[in-house]
Amino acid sequence: MILGIETSCDDTCAAVVGADGAIHSNVVASQGLLHSRYGGVVPEIASRRHLELIDAVISDALERADIDLSGVGTVAVTQGPGLIGALLVGVSAAKALAAARSLPLAPVDHLAGHVLASTLGRSPIKPPFLALVASGGHTFIARVDSPPEYRMLGRTLDDAAGEAFDKGARLLGLPYPGGPELDRLAREGDALAFDFPRSLPGSGLDFSFSGLKTALLYTVRDIGPEEAKRRAADLAASYQRAIVDALLGRTREALEQAGAPRRLAIGGGVAANSELRSGAERLAGELGVALWVPPFELCTDNAAMIAGVARFMEPIAYPGYLALDASARAA
Amino acid sequence: MNVLGIDTSTPASAVCVLRADGEEYEVVPSLAELTGPPGHARELMPRVAEVIERSGLSYDELDAVAVGVGPGSFTGLRIGIATARALASAAGIEVRPVSSLHALAEGIDAPVRAPLIDARRGELFAAIVGPKGTLAEPFVAPPEQVAERIRSVDPTALAAGDGSLRFRGLFEAAGVRVADGGSSAHVVRALHVCRLASGVRPVAPEAVVPNYLRAPDARPAST
Ligand SMILES: [Zn+2]
Numbered sequence: 001m002i003l004g005i006e007t008s009c010d011d012t013c014a015a016v017v018g019a020d021g022a023i024h025s026n027v028v029a030s031q032g033l034l035h036s037r038y039g040g041v042v043p044e045i046a047s048r049r050h051l052e053l054i055d056a057v058i059s060d061a062l063e064r065a066d067i068d069l070s071g072v073g074t075v076a077v078t079q080g081p082g083l084i085g086a087l088l089v090g091v092s093a094a095k096a097l098a099a100a101r102s103l104p105l106a107p108v109d110h111l112a113g114h115v116l117a118s119t120l121g122r123s124p125i126k127p128p129f130l131a132l133v134a135s136g137g138h139t140f141i142a143r144v145d146s147p148p149e150y151r152m153l154g155r156t157l158d159d160a161a162g163e164a165f166d167k168g169a170r171l172l173g174l175p176y177p178g179g180p181e182l183d184r185l186a187r188e189g190d191a192l193a194f195d196f197p198r199s200l201p202g203s204g205l206d207f208s209f210s211g212l213k214t215a216l217l218y219t220v221r222d223i224g225p226e227e228a229k230r231r232a233a234d235l236a237a238s239y240q241r242a243i244v245d246a247l248l249g250r251t252r253e254a255l256e257q258a259g260a261p262r263r264l265a266i267g268g269g270v271a272a273n274s275e276l277r278s279g280a281e282r283l284a285g286e287l288g289v290a291l292w293v294p295p296f297e298l299c300t301d302n303a304a305m306i307a308g309v310a311r312f313m314e315p316i317a318y319p320g321y322l323a324l325d326a327s328a329r330a331a
Numbered sequence: 332m333n334v335l336g337i338d339t340s341t342p343a344s345a346v347c348v349l350r351a352d353g354e355e356y357e358v359v360p361s362l363a364e365l366t367g368p369p370g371h372a373r374e375l376m377p378r379v380a381e382v383i384e385r386s387g388l389s390y391d392e393l394d395a396v397a398v399g400v401g402p403g404s405f406t407g408l409r410i411g412i413a414t415a416r417a418l419a420s421a422a423g424i425e426v427r428p429v430s431s432l433h434a435l436a437e438g439i440d441a442p443v444r445a446p447l448i449d450a451r452r453g454e455l456f457a458a459i460v461g462p463k464g465t466l467a468e469p470f471v472a473p474p475e476q477v478a479e480r481i482r483s484v485d486p487t488a489l490a491a492g493d494g495s496l497r498f499r500g501l502f503e504a505a506g507v508r509v510a511d512g513g514s515s516a517h518v519v520r521a522l523h524v525c526r527l528a529s530g531v532r533p534v535a536p537e538a539v540v541p542n543y544l545r546a547p548d549a550r551p552a553s554t
Contacts, residue, residue, distance in 0.1 A: 040551025044405065048547060051409045055416055055537035069421055083552060085406050088372055092413035095376050100390040100421030322376040 001065065003072045003097075004307025005058065007090030008082025008110045009137060010034075010041045011300070012053040016065035016072075017307035021120045024065035026297060026304040029053045036176045040166075047085035054093050061303070069101060076310035078303075079107035080327035082137075087326035095324060104315035107324055108148075113305035115142050115150045118265035118292035120308045125292040128261040132251045134276070135268030135300075136162030136179070139247070141205050141254050143261065148312040153254055154205025161243055161270045164209035168216050168239045172232050182236050183273050189237030194219060196242035198249060205250050212242055244275045248283050255287050265292040271299040332394040333386075335379065335418065336525035339411030340403025340431035340448055341493050342369035346378040347521035348386035351394070356386040357522045359515060365493040371410040379414070390422050397528030399431035399519060401542045402456035402469055403448050408541035416536040425533035429524045430542070432469050435492050436460040437523035438516045443485040445507070447477065447494030448519075455494040456544060459484050471544045474498040478505035491516040 001024065006013040010031040016024040031049050035041045062068055077094035080087055091107075098105040114133040118125040128145045130153075139162075140155035159167070162179055169178020174185065196219075199211045216239050220228045228235065247270075254260060266280050277293055284291035298305055316324075338345040343360030350356075358378045383390065398415035401408045408431075419426045435446035436458065443466070448456040450471050457477045459467035466484050474494075478501065481488050490502055491510035496517055499509050510516040 035551070038549055038551050042547065042549055043552050044547035045549065047406070047409060048543075051413055052540060054413065055420060059420075059537075085409070088406060089409055089413050091372060092375075092410045093417040096379075096414040096417035097421050099376060099380060100418050319377075319380055322380055323373045325372040 001067060001071050002074045002076050002307040002310050003061070004303035004310065005075070005077045005090045005094045006301060006303040006306045007050045007054065007086050008078045008080070009086060009301055010046045012050050012057050013301060013303035014058045014061035015303035015307050016061055016067065017120065017304055019311060021124055021308060021311065023120060023304045025061045026302055027057050027061045027064065028297065028302055029057050032177060039170065039176050043083045043085055046083060047089060050086055050089040054089055058093070069097070072103060074104050074106055074310055074315045076106040076108050076307045078110045078113070078306050079324070080110060081330045082110055082328065084326055084328040087328070091324065091326045095321060099318060099322060102318040104317050105321040106310035106313045106315040107321070108306045108309045111138060111330060112148045112150060112309045114138070114267040115144060116147050116309050117267045117294045117298045117305040119147065120298060120304060125263055125265050129263035129265055130254055130261055131265045131267060132247060133268040134161040134247055134270035136160055136166060138268065139207055141250060148309050154207065154250055156207040156209060157201055158208055158210040159213065161209060161247060162268070164213055164243055165270065167213050171216050171220055172235055179270065179273070182240060183275070185233050186237040186240040186275065189233030189235070191237040191241035193231065193234035194238035196238055198242055198246045200246060200249060205254055207246060207250060209243065240275055244273070244279050247276060248279050252283055255289055263290045267294060267299055269300045272296050332529065333388055333392055334395045334397050334525045334528050335383070335393050336397045336521035336528065337375070337379070337411050337415050338399030338431055338434060338519045338521050338524050339371045339375060339407040340399050340401050340519055341365055341407070342367055342404065343518060344371050344374040344378055345519055345521040346375070346382050347525050348382045348388060349522065349525035350386055350388065355522055356382045357520065358382060359520055360518050362513065362517060365496065365517060369404060369407055371407050375410060375414055390418065393422055393424060395424055395427050395528060395533060397427040397429050397524045398539065399434055399524050400428040400539065401431050402450070402471065402544040403431050405541070405543060412539055412541055416539055419536040426536045426539045427528040427531045427533050428539050429527045429531055430469060431519055432456060432458040433460065434523040434527055435519045437527065438518070438520050439489055439491045439510060440516065441489035443488040445481045445488045445490040447490055447492040449494040449497050450545070457494070459488060461485070469542065469544060474501050478502050478507050481507050493517060
């Protein structure tokens with residue numbers, strides 16, 4: 001069994017995953033509400049909370065999997081990227097747990113966790129495949145041939161898609177975290193009411209969302225606060241459509257490239273967005289591509305995906321990892 | 332009682348095993364580590380493994396893990412405490428939380444001692460400890476106020492710690508004595524964490540948190 005630990009942002013997570021990819025437990029203690037009053041994740045508050053929660057979350061994950069530490073063969077932990085102070089809580093706990101039992105330790109790339117989330121569960125995706133990952137922290141398209149390796153084909157040059165959702169929601173006066181709120185409001189609106197840019201920079205597969213956010217800001221300013229309030233649902237629907245179009249437009253290009261895999265996985269918190277899900281289904285159907293959309297709890301940050309990546313790795317034997325450090329940036 | 336002691340309240344990683352038979356196996360950090368960049372993630376666990384090995388004990392033979400809970404560097408404390416808690420959980424034993432300022436005071440050779448830990452942003456974590464106990468509970472303040480407090484409590488007090496090294500000129504000008512520059516009194520030693528542990532009530536690992544003494548900066552991450 002692999003014990004996974006993930007503390008890269010504002011969720012304290014632990015999970016137990018079998019070598020076959022079966023998820024025996026997947027515990028997430030979300031700090032969302034704690035940060036809502038600040039309008040974003042506060043690193044020092046997140047780090048404090050991680051430390052308060054980490055032991056209970058790990059015990060809970062072991063208990064729900066009906067094992068104790070003696071049933072753990074490998075400890076997997078998110079090494080980065082993420083908030084450094086937050087990462088260090090998980091890395092410190094993981095190293096100490098593993099060392100006390102002379103267990104091997106797998107330092108996992110958080111992004112690989114999202115990319116490979118669909119390799120877990122009962123009908124895992126098989127390489128080669130393309131993965132569209134969109135969350136509050138990252139947005140990119142990657143190609144997987146032999147996990148845990150993946151090749152970044154394109155990425156956002158500025159904001160992440162989830163950030164664009166949250167910032168748009170804030171401009172529309174919705175509470176943080178605004179992504180789900182915006183999704184809900186958009187269902188009541190007309191997505192063709194406003195024309196927002198789908199900026200696709202350059203000829204590659206990169207994204208850009210900062211112009212879109214500015215366009216919404218100008219539109220709200222131009223029509224005035226009263227009108228913006230009255231037409232909030234239309235604004236939300238049109239804004240969301242622009243984000244989803246940009247994400248799926250690039251995904252389509254990636255899938256239409258010569259030699260592209262015929263399998264697509266989506267992941268990251270934005271994969272929970274209803275319009276992105278239905279749009280991805282349409283796109284996959286149209287191109288004859290098989291689509292994997294993991295359940296919601298594997299899209300947002302979680303430790304099962306971290307333990308899942310470790311299945312494809314050669315973990316570091318004790319005591320080789322004692323000096324392991326966290327890393328805020330992507331490897 | 333076989334005790335593993337840890338302190339990470341300053342940039343130096345201090346560890347020690349104090350065996351039930353009184354034998355000590357300690358890594359005393361160098362003074363240079365106090366002014367260098369903190370390297371707890373890279374240094375703490377290798378040092379823990381080293382003293383455990385030197386002591387001839389296994390993790391299962393430990394009776395307690397004692398840890399300095401600050402005040403001190405927030406990130407440092409979290410690394411030390413997360414480590415101590417996980418080691419204790421894995422061994423099925425309890426954690427004894429010790430004040431890092433009191434551990435620092437243990438190493439100062441004077442009747443009245445003023446342990447001072449650099450709190451950054453121009454402030455210090457401070458306490459004043461007399462022969463019969465604490466004269467001033469841990470507090471955070473700018474060095475001028477700390478010097479004034481020490482002089483008003485006991486002008487003979489001897490100050491030490493990375494906070495006293497940083498503001499030595501200010502303290503001496505204010506009439507507060509500071510331990511010699513080369514003295515190991517400036518380092519929080521894990522041996523002292525181990526010794527103080529015997530007077531502390533053990534607590535469940537998950538209940539041990541830092542004594543931050545300062546509210547967090549409530550600014551969202553720039554994204
Ligand atoms: Zn993530």
